[in-house]
Each structure stands twice: as structure tokens, then as C-alpha cells.
Amino acid sequence: MKNADVHHPIFDEIADLARTLGHAHRLVLLRHIADGELAVEQLTQLSGIALANTSQHLQQLKRAGLVQTRRDGKRVLYRLADGPIENVLGALRSLANHRREQIRELIDDTMSRPDSLESISREELVRRMRDDEIVLLDVRPREEYAAGHLPGAINIPVGELEERLAELPREKVIVAYCRGVQCVLSADALAILRARGWDSRRFEGGLPEWLNSSLDDDGMNYESG
Amino acid sequence: MKNADVHHPIFDEIADLARTLGHAHRLVLLRHIADGELAVEQLTQLSGIALANTSQHLQQLKRAGLVQTRRDGKRVLYRLADGPIENVLGALRSLANHRREQIRELIDDTMSRPDSLESISREELVRRMRDDEIVLLDVRPREEYAAGHLPGAINIPVGELEERLAELPREKVIVAYCRGVQCVLSADALAILRARGWDSRRFEGGLPEWLNSSLDDDGMNYESG
DNA sequence: CAGTCATTCAATGTATTGATTGATTAATTG
DNA sequence: CAATTAATCAATCAATACATTGAATGACTG
Numbered sequence: 001m002k003n004a005d006v007h008h009p010i011f012d013e014i015a016d017l018a019r020t021l022g023h024a025h026r027l028v029l030l031r032h033i034a035d036g037e038l039a040v041e042q043l044t045q046l047s048g049i050a051l052a053n054t055s056q057h058l059q060q061l062k063r064a065g066l067v068q069t070r071r072d073g074k075r076v077l078y079r080l081a082d083g084p085i086e087n088v089l090g091a092l093r094s095l096a097n098h099r100r101e102q103i104r105e106l107i108d109d110t111m112s113r114p115d116s117l118e119s120i121s122r123e124e125l126v127r128r129m130r131d132d133e134i135v136l137l138d139v140r141p142r143e144e145y146a147a148g149h150l151p152g153a154i155n156i157p158v159g160e161l162e163e164r165l166a167e168l169p170r171e172k173v174i175v176a177y178c179r180g181v182q183c184v185l186s187a188d189a190l191a192i193l194r195a196r197g198w199d200s201r202r203f204e205g206g207l208p209e210w211l212n213s214s215l216d217d218d219g220m221n222y223e224s225g
Numbered sequence: 226m227k228n229a230d231v232h233h234p235i236f237d238e239i240a241d242l243a244r245t246l247g248h249a250h251r252l253v254l255l256r257h258i259a260d261g262e263l264a265v266e267q268l269t270q271l272s273g274i275a276l277a278n279t280s281q282h283l284q285q286l287k288r289a290g291l292v293q294t295r296r297d298g299k300r301v302l303y304r305l306a307d308g309p310i311e312n313v314l315g316a317l318r319s320l321a322n323h324r325r326e327q328i329r330e331l332i333d334d335t336m337s338r339p340d341s342l343e344s345i346s347r348e349e350l351v352r353r354m355r356d357d358e359i360v361l362l363d364v365r366p367r368e369e370y371a372a373g374h375l376p377g378a379i380n381i382p383v384g385e386l387e388e389r390l391a392e393l394p395r396e397k398v399i400v401a402y403c404r405g406v407q408c409v410l411s412a413d414a415l416a417i418l419r420a421r422g423w424d425s426r427r428f429e430g431g432l433p434e435w436l437n438s439s440l441d442d443d444g445m446n447y448e449s450g
Numbered sequence: 451c452a453g454t455c456a457t458t459c460a461a462t463g464t465a466t467t468g469a470t471t472g473a474t475t476a477a478t479t480g
Numbered sequence: 481c482a483a484t485t486a487a488t489c490a491a492t493c494a495a496t497a498c499a500t501t502g503a504a505t506g507a508c509t510g
Binding site: 008010011012013014015016017018019020021022023024026027028031065083084085087088090091092093094095096097098099100158185188 | 233235236237238239240241242243244245246247248249251252253256290308309310312313314315316317318319320321322323324325383410413
């Protein structure tokens with residue numbers, strides 16, 4: 001748009017793309033859209049962003065080619081466009097985490113304990129659930145929990161966790177999970193739990209991985225899409 | 226910074242990161258820095274960005290943790306910070322290219338010919354160079370060529386290519402190269418050459434790959450770092 | 451075909467960002 | 481220690497981006 005003579009126009013294109021990702025609201029919306037097609041109003045509810053504002057951010061994402069739309073009755077459904085979008089998000093996320101860790105290593109020691117964010121494997125999870133050693137904690141928003149969750153999991157959205165700690169048994173290991181490997185909600189939950197003295201782990205698999213590998217036939221509470 | 230209550234603060238951090246990458250100048254600077262430690266003035270020359278402006282963009286990159294500095298006499302040398310920075314850039318680039326291709330497929334047919342941007346392998350390059358079938362064209366800026374180039378390559382920076390087409394023999398295949406797999410200069414050069422009727426290919430390896438695998442001992446004109 | 455629901459558009463005010471200029475600091479040289 | 485070189489800072493102005501509001505469109509419903 002400006003000094004096009006300086007270098008190559010692809011830098012402008014990449015910059016436009018990056019700028020589109022340069023707002024927390026749009027990242028939040030993308031995250032939700034990545035889980036499946038959603039209408040605008042659902043997105044406002046999941047994200048807490050005002051309606052018109054949501055719509056405008058969505059349109060920026062659309063202009064940038066990151067999402068596509070389709071009409072269904074009076075609703076407009078947004079879905080991820082194809083292309084390596086999640087690669088970009090994943091790369092950005094891991095870079096941000098990298099920075100985070102570097103900062104934490106300097107100022108914080110509780111969080112930098114090597115096992116503090118350690119995840120628990122699916123096999124170990126199943127075994128220890130059977131032995132009733134652990135409590136499985138779903139920290140996603142109410143709506144997502146309602147739409148389907150792991151068997152035996154209780155739901156405390158991470159925003160309410162601090163107030164509702166009393167619901168968790170002190171003597172058991174708390175295993176938090178959320179949407180999948182990229183989801184940070186459960187990591188956040190761990191921070192809270194560990195700060196209050198719970199022995200907590202993270203189930204990295206999250207819901208999608210569990211679903212993809214029907215490990216047991218205990219019955220999932222999956223109701224609808 | 227604003228609605229931190231809506232979701233998780235990591236979204237703000239990622240957004241900040243993305244916004245830092247959301248300006249062509251900073252991407253250009255990063256690209257050059259990625260090739261090795263450089264002082265501010267060198268960067269202004271390579272990029273064509275005004276001095277004070279360059280300095281300010283560099284400081285944004287530094288604040289974002291993407292580059293680090295070290296003083297050497299009166300110069301300040303910038304280098305890439307560690308962490309998966311190039312992953313992010315690569316992911317962004319490939320997403321941008323993906324979009325580009327999709328657009329090209331719709332509006333352009335010259336450029337979408339399957340072999341138009343096809344690369345030539347190192348082995349084929351060496352063989353056909355020996356047989357004098359091809360002309361090797363280095364499309365990087367003069368300074369970079371001066372610092373080292375492939376044996377036998379001639380240098381026409383891509384910006385001057387259009388005016389200096391007369392220097393290229395019509396009867397040979399032109400093989401363009403630039404900085405490496407991610408570099409788009411040579412793709413741009415191909416567009417120009419093919420538009421004027423040359424048979425042209427791209428050597429995807431670029432300079433770094435060539436250097437990393439000393440294929441022949443013809444002697445490289447690599448002078449200094 | 452009037453009413454309503456879902457979404458988008460248009461307009462406004464404010465805040466942030468970027469480029470430019472000239473002044474300033476830091477390290478080196480004579 | 482004055483002069484020079486390299487980089488940053490500070491101040492300004494223009495351009496963009498964002499949130500909010502209220503109006504307008506589009507599609508279904510009775």
C-alpha cells in the first residue's frame with residue numbers, strides 16, 4: 001500500500017494477514033470457529049463480544065480469507081477456510097508460550113516446576129479413573145460441556161473455578177481438560193489449582209482426541225452437533 | 226489491555242505478537258536479520274527504510290521478543306531471538322501463498338500453468354550448467370550478491386530486471402535463485418521472464434542450501450560474513 | 451405482507467499506529 | 481576533549497483501527 005518499491009508485495013500480503021490475527025477478539029472467534037461451523041449469535045455468546053462488533057471482526061476474518069460463510073435460513077454460519085490456517089495459529093501460540101516460559105523462568109518458580117503443567121496420558125487417565133483416584137474436571141464453558149463431555153467429568157468453567165473450589169475433593173488428583181492440545185483453559189485452571197495446593201494434572205488430549213479414538217464403550221454423553 | 230475478562234490473556238499475547246508481524250517493514254527487517262546479525266545502518270540500506278524508522282521498527286521487534294541486540298563498538302547488531310520464530314514466519318508465508326494461488330487460479334492463467342514456477346533440482350542444475358544450457362541468475366540485491374553467490378551466476382536485482390533483460394541470452398534457459406526456499410524474489414523474477422517469453426526456471430535451493438552441501442569444489446565466491 | 455429474528459451497514463468519537471523531523475545519547479577517533 | 485559516526489529519543493501530524501450506536505437489509509413466520 002505504501003512503499004511497494006522497497007521490496008516485494010508479498011510482504012504486504014503477509015503483513016495484512018498478520019494484522020488480521022493481531023486482535024484478541026479475532027483470535028477468540030477463530031478458535032471457536034475452528035471447532036466447527038457457528039452462527040454469529042452463537043459466537044457472540046461464546047466470546048462475550050458485542051453483536052455488531054463480532055460481526056465486524058468476522059468480516060475482517062472473511063476479507064482476509066481466513067473464514068468462509070454460508071447462509072442457513074436467517075443465520076449466517078462461519079467456518080474456517082481451507083489452507084494452513086491452524087498451522088499459523090499453532091505456530092503463533094507456541095511462540096507466545098515460548099516467550100511466556102522464558103519470562104516465567106525469570107520471575108516465577110512455582111509455575112516453572114517441570115511437572116507443574118505436565119499432562120496425563122489417556123491410558124493413565126482411564127486406569128486411575130477406574131480406581132477412583134482422580135476427579136476429571138471439564139473447564140470449558142457450560143454450553144460446550146452441555147454439548148458433550150468425557151464420561152464422569154464435572155464441569156466448572158475456568159472463570160468460576162476460583163469461587164467453586166469447594167466442590168473439589170482435596171484428597172484426589174484433579175485432572176483438567178478442555179478443547180484439545182491447543183486449548184489453554186486447562187493450563188490456566190492448573191495454575192489456580194496448584195496455587196491452592198491441589199495435586200492437579202492436565203489431560204492434553206482434550207475432548208476431540210478422546211472422541212476420535214473410542215477407547216472404551218462406557219458411553220459418551222454426546223448429544224448433538 | 227481491554228476486555229481481559231472475556232477470555233484468556235494468552236489471546237492478547239498472541240495478538241500482540243501477530244500485530245508486531247503486521248507490518249511489511251518489520252517483516253522485511255526480520256527476513257534480513259534471519260540471514261545473520263546485522264547493524265541498523267546495514268538494515269536501512271538493505272531494506273530502503275529510513276534510518277529512524279528502521280530503528281523504531283527494530284525496537285518494536287525487540288519489545289516483542291523477536292530479536293535481540295548486542296553492541297559492537299558504536300554499532301548495535303540485531304539478531305533473531307531464539308524460539309520458533311521462523312516457524313511462524315514460514316506458516317504465515319505459506320498461508321499467504323496459499324491464498325495467492327487460489328486467487329491466481331481464478332483470474333490468471335499464465336501464472337497458474339503447473340510448471341511455470343517449477344523448480345530445478347541441484348543435480349539438474351549442475352549438469353545443465355556444465356553443458357552450458359542455462360544461465361544462472363542471482364536476483365538478490367547487489368550487496369548480497371557481493372557477499373557471496375553461486376559460481377557462474379550473474380546478478381540482476383529483481384527490481385532492475387525489467388530494464389536489463391537485454392543482458393540475458395534468448396536462447397538459453399534462465400534459472401533464477403535468491404535466498405532460499407522461502408524467498409519470493411526468484412518467483413517474481415520468473416513472472417517477469419516468462420511474460421517476456423523466456424524459458425525460465427527457479428532454483429529453489431537458493432544460496433543457503435547450496436552452501437550447506439558443498440556439492441562441487443569449483444570454488445565459491447564467498448568472501449565474508 | 452406485517453412482524454420478527456439474525457446479521458450487516460453507516461456514522462461517530464476515540465485511541466493507536468506509523469512516518470518524519472530534529473535533538474540527544476553513546477562510543478570512537480584524532 | 482572536540483569531532484565524527486551510529487543509534488535512539490521526543491515531538492508532531494496523518495492515517496488506521498476499534499467500539500458503539502442506531503438504522504437498514506434479508507429471510508423466515510404467522
